[in-house]
Each structure stands twice: as C-alpha cells, then as structure tokens.
Amino acid sequence: MxxxxxxxxxxxxxxxxxxxxxxxxxxxxxxxxxxxxxxxxxxxxxxxxxxxxxxxxxxxxxxxxxxxxxxxxxxxxxxxxxxxxxxxxxxxxxxxxxxxxxxxxxIPNVPHASVPKGSTEEDNEEIFREGDIPVLHSEALPHWELAKKYDIIDFELGNKITGAGFPVYKGKGARLQRALIAYFLDKNTEAGYTEYQLPLLVNEASGFGTGQLPDKEGQMYHVTEDNLYLIPTAEVPGTNIFRDVILNESELPIGITGYTPCFRREAGSYGAHVRGLNRLHQFDKVEILRVEHPSRSYQALDEMVAHVKTLLIDLKLPYRILRLCGADIGFTSALTYDFEVFSTAQDRWLEISSVSNFETFQANRLKLRFKNAEGKNELAHTLNGSSLALPRVLAGILENYQTKDGIVIPDVLVPYTGFKIID
RNA sequence: GGAGAAAUGGCAGAGCGGUCGAAUGCGGCAGUCUUGAAAACUGUUGAGGGUCACACCUCCGGGGGUUCGAAUCCCUCUUUCUCCGCCA
The missing domain is CATH 1.10.287.40 (Serine-tRNA synthetase, tRNA binding domain)
Structure with a gap:
C-alpha cells in the first residue's frame, strides 16, 4: 500500500x-x-x-x-x-x-513513468524479441496432443483424481518437469540467489503482506478449517520471510530462489484458450525474489530480466519481452515485464514469466525496512519474477522441439533428464 | 489429540499493581588509550504516532477485562518447550 x-x-x-x-x-x-x-x-x-x-x-x-x-x-x-x-x-x-x-x-501501486497507458493487454509494449521460430513439419501437433501421443501428461487422469486443471505427469514427462526445476534452480543459484524451500500454505497475515488479501482471496484456495491459504506463487511465502524485519543496509541486496507448486482457483476461466497446460489450477514454478535498496531497485529489475533471458536463450526458445501497460499491470506492481514464449503449434505467445518491481508497496504492508546511512529506518524495495513457470515452458519445448521422430530434449537439459528424446 | 510449563528490547535474562520503555550481562555503535589491533575504560544503543523541534502518547506474544493506575491480577486466542499418544 x-x-x-x-x-x-x-x-x-x-x-x-x-x-x-x-x-x-x-x-x-x-x-x-x-x-x-x-x-x-x-x-x-x-x-x-x-x-x-x-x-x-x-x-x-x-x-x-x-x-x-x-x-x-x-x-x-x-x-x-x-x-x-x-x-x-x-x-x-x-x-x-x-x-x-x-x-x-x-489504491494500487503508482505505475513507473515508463509504463504505457492502455486499455487492454493489446496495449502492452513489446520491447525485445529474440530466437528463431522453428519451421515445423506438416503434422505438427499442439502440446496436449503430443502429451497424449507420447503418454507423458495425462489430463484425464487428473480429472479423475482431482478435477480439471490438475494434470498428471508421467514417465519422461515427469522427468522432464523435474529436470526443468533442477535446471532453473541451479542457474538461479549460480546467479547469486540463495535456494529456499518454502511452505505451501500461508496464514492470513502473509496473504495480506504481499497483497493477495484482503481483496483477491478468490484467487487462492482457502483451507477454512485452519484458516490457511494454498500459495498462488512462491512470492507469498518468500516475501513474507521479511515481514516485520529491519535489515542492516549492509545486508542488501538479498536474492532468493525457490521452487514451489502454485495453486490458483482461476474461477471462471474455461474454453479453448485454457487447453492443455495453458492454464492450470496447480502448476510448478521457480521464483526469484529480491530485497533491494531503493536507489538500485530498477537496476536490479534489469538484472533479473537479463537473467531470465539467459534461461530462454539456453533453452533456445523464441521469446519476447513486454512492458505491461497500465491496464494489464498487477495491483501491487510499479513496473512489470512479461516474458512470452512462442508456441509454434498453437501459433500464439504464452506467458512464462512476469518480473516486477513493487518498490515500497509491499514493504509498506510487510513493514520491511532497513537502517539507512543516517541510522533511520527506511522501507526497502521488493522485486520478484518467475524463473520460470514450468507448464508453458514445457508446452513451448514440446511444441517447438517436436520432430517426426519425437520430441528432442534441449541440450542444456539432457544432463538433467538423462535422455535426449521423447519418442 | 491429551497433560503440564512458558512467552519481556539484536540475544541472554531480572522485574514488588504506582517513580518500568523496563535492572544486569553479551552484542552493536562512538570515543579515550595504541604505530595499528586486541584488552581496558567512558558514553551510546528498541519500534510506532505526534511536533519545525521539544513536550506528549502507544507498544513487555495477539485480543478482551479488573483497577484511579497493569509487564505485573483475571479471561481468551496463538506460539514455544516438556511428557504421553499417533506418525513420514
């Protein structure tokens, strides 16, 4: 606030x-x-x-x-x-x-001066694009077909066990998922982020601290018996590490990374655009998160963007970066860059990361401060970003790497999967 | 889940219903001393509101109550510890 x-x-x-x-x-x-x-x-x-x-x-x-x-x-x-x-x-x-x-x-956060005005997501500003869009063979399939063909993701089984939006990953599909998680965590750690394993359920105070409560409780699954919420993103438990904390200036910056499943109710979203892995109630995500001195938080944001780029370059996935416009930017964010991977078989862009600077908006709620050079307590800046969200990266890999012989595993992942092709 | 005990400043740890925002120790910071460092000594060191700045107000796990007055008494919730049960 x-x-x-x-x-x-x-x-x-x-x-x-x-x-x-x-x-x-x-x-x-x-x-x-x-x-x-x-x-x-x-x-x-x-x-x-x-x-x-x-x-x-x-x-x-x-x-x-x-x-x-x-x-x-x-x-x-x-x-x-x-x-x-x-x-x-x-x-x-x-x-x-x-x-x-x-x-x-x-009152939402005040947008950064660079945020374009706009009325729909169409007005998001593309600021960068990189990677070649592969030319696929004539029988190329969307990922949900590929998932069935190679028996690596079972949506029907998820329906049976839980309901729509809870897919079951099987065999090489499960292994590929695990490979991606491990790969992202390793890269994030290399880049200086400290790995954390965080709780998947949070209390009311935490939901409040990052801004999911009081207004957006509909987004989260609520365990009423214990008044706990299933996390919609690692941002919630991750940022709440710093609730009611006064840091020494010398402790900044802080960078942490963590893998968590994420749970979102996504009430009311059905239809073709949510097919397959495009939108789920449960999905995996590796998150990066920073606590920064206000004077360098935008530099930090740029560093995060640069880092996420390297992941996509390594995976050789064609992507673009959007600067979100005023209509699309999140309630708590001052500036957000979205990363989208081009899904060739679906012929559309899929959002796979969202990197934001919240400035003091969350810190003010969290009471996250640091003792500055004058010895006064000052609100810190918080930032976070996906690095990366798994299902759509997986969708991108399945679709862009499909060949007549099977799905080729990106080189950087082979050490993690232990196989080179899904066939 | 059952039975007990506890919750005080960065940490440890005192605290009789009034002068306690809180002794003491450690840690932190500043200074003296020293070529420098250590040791020693001196001072300083919680958060929020309020004010130009003071004054002043609030906070001793959270909430409520008793009282002219509560860190101190009562109720309640939460958390932690010990014992029992259950269990990956």
Missing amino acids: LQVPFIKENKETVIKQLAVRNIDATKMIEDVISLDEDRRQTQTLLDNGLAEANTLSKEIGDLYKSGKAAEANALKEKTTELKETTKNLTERLNDIVEALNNLLYK
Whole structure:
C-alpha cells in the first residue's frame, strides 16, 4: 500500500500516474489526505486525555502513600469523566484508522513513468524479441496432443483424481518437469540467489503482506478449517520471510530462489484458450525474489530480466519481452515485464514469466525496512519474477522441439533428464 | 489429540499493581588509550504516532477485562518447550 506522507507530497503525480491504470483516483486521494488529517487531530486529542489521566493516576498514588485517602478518592471522581472521553476518542480513532486503511488497500501501486497507458493487454509494449521460430513439419501437433501421443501428461487422469486443471505427469514427462526445476534452480543459484524451500500454505497475515488479501482471496484456495491459504506463487511465502524485519543496509541486496507448486482457483476461466497446460489450477514454478535498496531497485529489475533471458536463450526458445501497460499491470506492481514464449503449434505467445518491481508497496504492508546511512529506518524495495513457470515452458519445448521422430530434449537439459528424446 | 510449563528490547535474562520503555550481562555503535589491533575504560544503543523541534502518547506474544493506575491480577486466542499418544 502507498505511504500517506508520499501521497501528500506527491498528490498530483500520484493522481496523474494512477490515470495510467485508467483510474481516476482524485476522490480517493483527497479522502486519504483528509482522513489522515482527521486521524492526527483525533490522536492528539486522545493523547492529551491520556496524558491527563496519567498525571492524575500519579497524584492519586502519591496521595495514598502520604495517607491522604480522602483527597485521593476525590480525585478518582475526576477520572471517571476522563475515562469516558478517552474511550470515545479511542473508538473514533479506530474508526478513522480503519476507514483510512480500507481506502489505502484499494489504491494500487503508482505505475513507473515508463509504463504505457492502455486499455487492454493489446496495449502492452513489446520491447525485445529474440530466437528463431522453428519451421515445423506438416503434422505438427499442439502440446496436449503430443502429451497424449507420447503418454507423458495425462489430463484425464487428473480429472479423475482431482478435477480439471490438475494434470498428471508421467514417465519422461515427469522427468522432464523435474529436470526443468533442477535446471532453473541451479542457474538461479549460480546467479547469486540463495535456494529456499518454502511452505505451501500461508496464514492470513502473509496473504495480506504481499497483497493477495484482503481483496483477491478468490484467487487462492482457502483451507477454512485452519484458516490457511494454498500459495498462488512462491512470492507469498518468500516475501513474507521479511515481514516485520529491519535489515542492516549492509545486508542488501538479498536474492532468493525457490521452487514451489502454485495453486490458483482461476474461477471462471474455461474454453479453448485454457487447453492443455495453458492454464492450470496447480502448476510448478521457480521464483526469484529480491530485497533491494531503493536507489538500485530498477537496476536490479534489469538484472533479473537479463537473467531470465539467459534461461530462454539456453533453452533456445523464441521469446519476447513486454512492458505491461497500465491496464494489464498487477495491483501491487510499479513496473512489470512479461516474458512470452512462442508456441509454434498453437501459433500464439504464452506467458512464462512476469518480473516486477513493487518498490515500497509491499514493504509498506510487510513493514520491511532497513537502517539507512543516517541510522533511520527506511522501507526497502521488493522485486520478484518467475524463473520460470514450468507448464508453458514445457508446452513451448514440446511444441517447438517436436520432430517426426519425437520430441528432442534441449541440450542444456539432457544432463538433467538423462535422455535426449521423447519418442 | 491429551497433560503440564512458558512467552519481556539484536540475544541472554531480572522485574514488588504506582517513580518500568523496563535492572544486569553479551552484542552493536562512538570515543579515550595504541604505530595499528586486541584488552581496558567512558558514553551510546528498541519500534510506532505526534511536533519545525521539544513536550506528549502507544507498544513487555495477539485480543478482551479488573483497577484511579497493569509487564505485573483475571479471561481468551496463538506460539514455544516438556511428557504421553499417533506418525513420514
């Protein structure tokens, strides 16, 4: 969430930049400012009342000690009224703070200056493209057909065991999946990220910290019995490592990577465009995540983008990078680059990574700070990105690497799979 | 799942219902000393709100209560530890 002092100091810019998301935030911003004003006034009134009560209590204590019980009792009378006032003020303050927070939760992050305005995902800006699109033989198939042909992914079996969107990977399909996970983790570790294994269920506070709660709980599976949520991405447990943490400046930057299954309800999305591996309720993803000094978070974002590029170059998959427009960028993000792999057999681009800088938006919720050079606590910047999301990479490999003899395994993966072809 | 014990500042660890934001030790930071370092000594060292800056207010796991007054008493939740049961 945005910081109130920031909103106050940059009111016009905030409104102008939120317009990039097609939001007219004028009223919300003005309400925030006036609620905050209200908050401070009420707080001051309350504080004065409490100060008076404290003084009275001390006097009463002193009077009792010196044996003047009668005078003490007289003073007690005065506290009754005071208690009533402070109680009312406390309630009023709580209401104001709640209203203020509810409002702040509704305001998305301020887009970076480079984010293009736009009304649909069509307006995302392609900034880079690399890799040759293979020319496939005439009988080339989409990946769900290939999965069936080589018996490596069983969607029907998943339907039986769980339901739609929970595929079962079999034999070389399962092994290829594991190979990709291991490969990505190794590459990320080489690039300086520390590997973590994280919980797959998170509590409410964690969901809140990264912004999935309170508004987007519909995205997550909820275990009501224990009030826990299945993670939609490793970003949630990963970033919450740093909830309520004050780092030393010297500890920055921090980079971590982790593989987790991800669970998403994806309510309401059905149809041809979600066939096969294109959109699942459970999928695997390797994530990279950073905590950065504000002064270099955009440099860090560039480094993350450069790193993800190397993975795709190594896999020899044709890809492009999009700078998301205001209509498509996530609620918590200031700037997001999406990576898409070209799926030849489907003749379409598949999103396989999303790399974002959240600036202080998450840190503010998380209370993730570092002690800066002046010895003051300052919010850090958080960033994360997929490196990479498995199913669509798998789809890309199956489709782009298919030959009449079978699916050729990309060279860099062979040490991990132990085989060179799926046939 | 059952029975007990506990939860205090970066860590360890005191704390009688009033003067406790909290002793003490360690650690951290600054300084003295030293060619430099160590040791020793001196000082300093939680977070949030508020203010131009002070003042002032809040926070001793979370929430609620008793009281003029709560880290201290009561209720409740959570977590941790020990024992039992179950178990990869």
